[in-house]
Structure formats: C-alpha cells, structure tokens
Amino acid sequence: MSAFWLFILVLALSATGFVLGRARAMKDAGGDIRRLHSLPSYYGSNVMLSTLIPGLFVLVAWLIMQPIILQTQIAAMIPDTAFEDAGGLNLILSDVRRVALGLDAAVSQGVISVQDMRALSSGDDVRGLLGSVGVAVGSQISAFVLDAARAYRSQSDVAHWLMTALTLGVSFIGFVLALKATSRTARARNKVETVVRTLLLAAASLAVLTTVGIVFSLLFNTIEFFKLYPASEFFFGTTxxxxxxxxxxxxxxxxxxxxxxxxxxxxxxxxxxxxxxxxxxxxxxxxxxxxxxxxxxxxxxxxxxxxxxxxxxxxxxxxxxxxxxxxxxxxxxxxxxxxxxxxxxxxxxxxxxxxxxxxxxxxxxxxxxxxxxxxxxxxxxxxxxxxxxxxxxxxxxxxxxxxxxxxxxxxxxxxxxxxxxxxxxxxxxxxxxxxxxxxxxxxxxxxxxxxxxxxxxxxxxxxxxxxxxxxxxxxxxxxxxxxxxxxxx
The missing domain is CATH 1.10.3720.10 (MetI-like)
Structure with a gap:
C-alpha cells in the first residue's frame, strides 16, 4: 500500500475514533453533559490523537529510514572494484534504483511476469525491457547491477508491507486503548491539552533544530575547504x-x-x-x-x-x-x-x-x-x-x-x-x-x-x-x- 493511502486510512480511523469516543463518553454519562469531567469534544479528540499521532510518527519515521537502510544493504552488494569513490558508488546505486523501478513497472503493466523477470540475465535484454516501459538507463547494465536491482525491488516490497502492517497496527492499538479508557470521569481535557502543548513544543524545537542542521551542514564542508585553501587568501584576496x-x-x-x-x-x-x-x-x-x-x-x-x-x-x-x-x-x-x-x-x-x-x-x-x-x-x-x-x-x-x-x-x-x-x-x-x-x-x-x-x-x-x-x-x-x-x- 502506498504511503498516501496509508495516510488516508489512518486519518479515517482517527476520525472514526473521534465520533466513537464522543459517543462513548455521552453514553457513559447517560446523555447528561453535566456529568462529564470534560466537554464531549475532548473525549473524541483524545481518541483521535491517540490514533493519529502514533500512526503518523511510525509512517514518517519509516519513510525517512527505509531509503537509508535499503541503500546501505544494496551498497554492500556492489563490488569494490566497480567504483573508485563515493561519487561512483552513488551513480551505480542510482542505476540500481532506475532498473528496479523499470522492472517493477514492467511487472505491474504485464509486460513480463515475475518468474521471467527473475530469469533475466542479459544486460541488453534488461535495457530493451526498460525501454518498453519508458525507463532510461545511462550506462551498461552489469550482472551485479541487475542482481542488486532485483534485491532492491524485493526488499522494497517487503518494507512496504511491513510499513503498512506496523502503521495500521500502532494506530489501531492507540484507537482501542484510548476508546477503552474513555469514561465520564476520564480527564480528557487534561490529556488533550498536554498532547497539544507537546506538539507545539515539538514544532518550535523542529524550527530550532532545522537551523542547527543548516549550520552544521555548512560548517563541516567549510572546514574541509579551509584545509585545502588558505583562509587568509580567501577572506583578503582581491581576485x-x-x-x-x-x-x-x-x-x-x-x-x-x-x-x-x-x-x-x-x-x-x-x-x-x-x-x-x-x-x-x-x-x-x-x-x-x-x-x-x-x-x-x-x-x-x-x-x-x-x-x-x-x-x-x-x-x-x-x-x-x-x-x-x-x-x-x-x-x-x-x-x-x-x-x-x-x-x-x-x-x-x-x-x-x-x-x-x-x-x-x-x-x-x-x-x-x-x-x-x-x-x-x-x-x-x-x-x-x-x-x-x-x-x-x-x-x-x-x-x-x-x-x-x-x-x-x-x-x-x-x-x-x-x-x-x-x-x-x-x-x-x-x-x-x-x-x-x-x-x-x-x-x-x-x-x-x-x-x-x-x-x-x-x-x-x-x-x-x-x-x-x-x-x-x-x-x-x-x-x-x-x-x-x-x-x-
């Protein structure tokens, strides 16, 4: 399942939680709002946030970490003799991703079956197959690139299924626990206000951390530059x-x-x-x-x-x-x-x-x-x-x-x-x-x-x-x- 539809499902589950949480609190109070500790909307918001926040956190964290982990695993499959430096390795990994994208498109469009895709061994055959689905590869497709692309595609599929299961599972657990804890005496307003205050603090911290990240991304490369070029000539040079x-x-x-x-x-x-x-x-x-x-x-x-x-x-x-x-x-x-x-x-x-x-x-x-x-x-x-x-x-x-x-x-x-x-x-x-x-x-x-x-x-x-x-x-x-x-x- 794509990240977009997974996001929609989590939103739908959280909206359902809002409705059910509000209704459960009113039912426990016998329909009398005066018997509730908090306003009915707070009970619904508590269930909604308990469903939405864990699911979105897992989804975002997974989308950030998945490419890093996959690239590390695929990079280990590339022979050291195939590249000279990090730039050469990045070019090979880019080809691997394009080949994997082309193979996935060919299978999804019915151009080739999964069994035939696994049997491919010729770089020319792969190039022709990719051309038929509109994916261009700039260099010759080596055997290790094809093997890495197949592994990348397979691991990506597994990672997507795990992402779907874990995101929905965490959201559902939060939904069930929050709905079960909903009663007329529950301090829903306190919980919701604490969560909102924490989210505001996280937003402010994110802005500060972004600035710090920008500074450090510039600082390390600046230090590398001054190791290669004199600072006095840089700051006082007129040419x-x-x-x-x-x-x-x-x-x-x-x-x-x-x-x-x-x-x-x-x-x-x-x-x-x-x-x-x-x-x-x-x-x-x-x-x-x-x-x-x-x-x-x-x-x-x-x-x-x-x-x-x-x-x-x-x-x-x-x-x-x-x-x-x-x-x-x-x-x-x-x-x-x-x-x-x-x-x-x-x-x-x-x-x-x-x-x-x-x-x-x-x-x-x-x-x-x-x-x-x-x-x-x-x-x-x-x-x-x-x-x-x-x-x-x-x-x-x-x-x-x-x-x-x-x-x-x-x-x-x-x-x-x-x-x-x-x-x-x-x-x-x-x-x-x-x-x-x-x-x-x-x-x-x-x-x-x-x-x-x-x-x-x-x-x-x-x-x-x-x-x-x-x-x-x-x-x-x-x-x-x-x-x-x-x-x-």
Whole structure:
C-alpha cells in the first residue's frame, strides 16, 4: 500500500475514533453533559490523537529510514572494484534504483511476469525491457547491477508491507486503548491539552533544530575547504578566478563588494519610497484609500524573483542603456550593456518596497494615538507631529525593518544573475557589471566538478560567511528594536 493511502486510512480511523469516543463518553454519562469531567469534544479528540499521532510518527519515521537502510544493504552488494569513490558508488546505486523501478513497472503493466523477470540475465535484454516501459538507463547494465536491482525491488516490497502492517497496527492499538479508557470521569481535557502543548513544543524545537542542521551542514564542508585553501587568501584576496583544472584564486572580496554595492543601491531605492508610503498609509490615507492601496502595494511582495530578474533584463537594463549608453539620450558613454550594478539595484529596490512599507506601517501604527492627540492639542500641525513625535517613537522599529530588508537584499540571487552580470571585480562604477556571493554559490555547485575540490567546497565557505553576515544583521536589528523600543501604556 502506498504511503498516501496509508495516510488516508489512518486519518479515517482517527476520525472514526473521534465520533466513537464522543459517543462513548455521552453514553457513559447517560446523555447528561453535566456529568462529564470534560466537554464531549475532548473525549473524541483524545481518541483521535491517540490514533493519529502514533500512526503518523511510525509512517514518517519509516519513510525517512527505509531509503537509508535499503541503500546501505544494496551498497554492500556492489563490488569494490566497480567504483573508485563515493561519487561512483552513488551513480551505480542510482542505476540500481532506475532498473528496479523499470522492472517493477514492467511487472505491474504485464509486460513480463515475475518468474521471467527473475530469469533475466542479459544486460541488453534488461535495457530493451526498460525501454518498453519508458525507463532510461545511462550506462551498461552489469550482472551485479541487475542482481542488486532485483534485491532492491524485493526488499522494497517487503518494507512496504511491513510499513503498512506496523502503521495500521500502532494506530489501531492507540484507537482501542484510548476508546477503552474513555469514561465520564476520564480527564480528557487534561490529556488533550498536554498532547497539544507537546506538539507545539515539538514544532518550535523542529524550527530550532532545522537551523542547527543548516549550520552544521555548512560548517563541516567549510572546514574541509579551509584545509585545502588558505583562509587568509580567501577572506583578503582581491581576485576571484576559480579554475577546476587547478591554480584557482578564490578571494572573496570582489564578491562581497558586489553584494553590498547592489544591496546599498536597492536600499537607497526601497527605504525612502517604502517609508514615505508607510507614512502616507498610516497618517494621511483614509480608510477606503488604505484598504485599496495597502493590498495593491503588497502585491509586489508576491511576485517571484525570477519575474523581477526578467524585468531587469528585458526592460530596466535596455532603458538605462538608452539613457547612459554610447548612443543614449544623454550623450554619455557610461554604460556598455544592460547588465550592471544599477540595473539589479533598482529592480531589487522595487522588490523590497513592500517589505519596508509593510513593516514600517505596522510599526508606525503601533505608536499610541494618545501621543498624536497630545501633540495636536499643544498646537503642532499633523506634519510636525509626524516628524517630532511619531517617527522618533517608531524609529527603532523602522531601523530594524531596514536591517531586515538589507538581509533580504544580500541573499537575493535571480535578480543579480539576470540584471547584474557575472563579473567579479572591485569597481566603484555603478554602470559596470558585477556579481554577488549567491550567484557564485550556484555557479560553483553547477556542473560535474569533483565535490572534494576546493573549487566546489568554496560554495559552502561562501554560504557560511553569508549566513554569519545576515545573522549578524538580524541580531543587530533585534537588539536595536529591543533596546530602544519605548513601552507605552
């Protein structure tokens, strides 16, 4: 049984448990809800959670562990002489999985029987069989690959049956035990609230553990990179020239210069426009105008970044060339091509406008109305009230919003790829092409490079450095907001 239908069955059993648990509690109370310790829905929820949670836990754990265990068992069947390193073994295991998938499809479609499938021994016969069911295998099918594929298919079938039996069994046991324990005196509400509190704690812990996992996944590969390449040359080198054939110069300064240069231009666009829009929406716009303008402005936040990148490539870049190019309207020769720092910065700034505007609007609205009324009562005009009362009170939060927007700008990729070019250089010219850290990470991990080479591992060092910088900006933003935020009654 597939995991999807198994999930549906567990859901159906838990829904049945809710109905029966509620009915059993009411029956035990003689139909009088006042005799129950908890509300009837708590009794149903107790049976439902006792059925659902164990079953889903077993299902998820099995789906995570099954591929790991199967791959370990199948890897033991591959001769050591068939591969040179871990990458070669992974390619062979990928072929094994594809062959097993093709054999399973051939049997399920009736192209071949199970007995005939077990009798196959020729790689050419297997290739033709797989081609008939639409499964392509890139390399020659060896005898050990075919044997491993048959073993993989057989073990997968057994694992699926065990998963089905264990998941349904655990769910049914929880269903029976919880339903049997249901009575009018049972403390169902306490149990349900404890389970819900535990689930909330688990969700919060999962978020923290995910962050820790990301850090460690970057950290170990970063350490491996610095074993192969000097840290001083990486952090202080002024030349970025990776060469997968050897002799690479991996100085990170040009990449970070491009990253910060583009981000600064983006913030110069986004902060004034976003802040002024927030002031207008919160202080001047009427309810109807605000109800129309704020959602319309926030539509920009929902546009995919690839669309912004295409906008930079096809519209903004050519427009800037027509102004600042050799044959442009201004008669200057500053911009040779559409891909430049200013192109990516302008478009990224437009993308950040709703981010700055929405956060600033919420922060300004959080300033108590009593402060505005007091200022106006003392004779100040609305504009003076905004400048001298509202903005100073909201300034810490606005600064935090700007720093969060800066973190968002630093991590952007697609706009830079399509709008800024790929030149790693230290240049003050905003009309020159440059690149950023994120685009180089994508570039270094794309292709068939040896994963153990410094040219590939440098992507993790770049990612770790960028993570530390953005984390620092976020921490600074939180410190500013918490330290200088005024508490109002």
């Amino acid at each position: 970025w020239a990776p060469s997968f054939g050897g002799g690479s110069e991996l100085g990170v300064l040009p990449l970070f210069w491009g990253t910060f240069y583009i981000s600064i231009i983006a913030l110069l666009v986004a902060v004034p426009i976003g802040l002024f829009a927030a002031i207008y929406l919160s202080e001047y716009a009427g309810p109807k105008t605000r109800a129309f303008a704020k959602p319309l402005l926030e539509v920009l936040a929902g546009i995919p970044t690839i669309v912004y990148g295409l906008f930079a490539l096809l519209t903004v870049g050519p427009m800037l060339v027509s102004l600042f190019g050799d044959a442009g309207m201004l008669g200057v020769d500053w911009m040779a091509g559409g891909r430049a720092v200013i192109t990516a910065g302008l478009v990224m700034g437009v993308m950040l406008i709703p981010f700055v505007s929405s956060l600033s609007d919420d922060i300004i609205n959080a300033v108590p109305q009593a402060m505005r009324d007091g200022s106006l009562g003392l004779g100040a005009t609305p504009s003076e009230t905004i400048k001298q009362v509202v903005l100073p009170a909201a300034l810490p939060g606005i600064v935090g919003a700007i720093l969060l927007a800066a973190s968002r700008a630093i991590g952007e990729t697609m706009i830079v790829v399509l709008g800024a070019g790929a030149a790693a250089q230290l240049d003050m010219n905003p009309f020159a092409a440059m690149t950023t850290v994120t685009t180089r990470i994508v570039s270094q991990l794309t292709g068939d490079a040896d994963f153990s080479s410094p040219e590939a591992l440098v992507a993790f060092a770049l990612g770790m450095t960028l993570f530390v910088i953005t984390l620092g900006l976020n921490v600074i933003a939180l410190v500013i907001v918490r330290k200088y935020r005024e508490q109002y009654d």
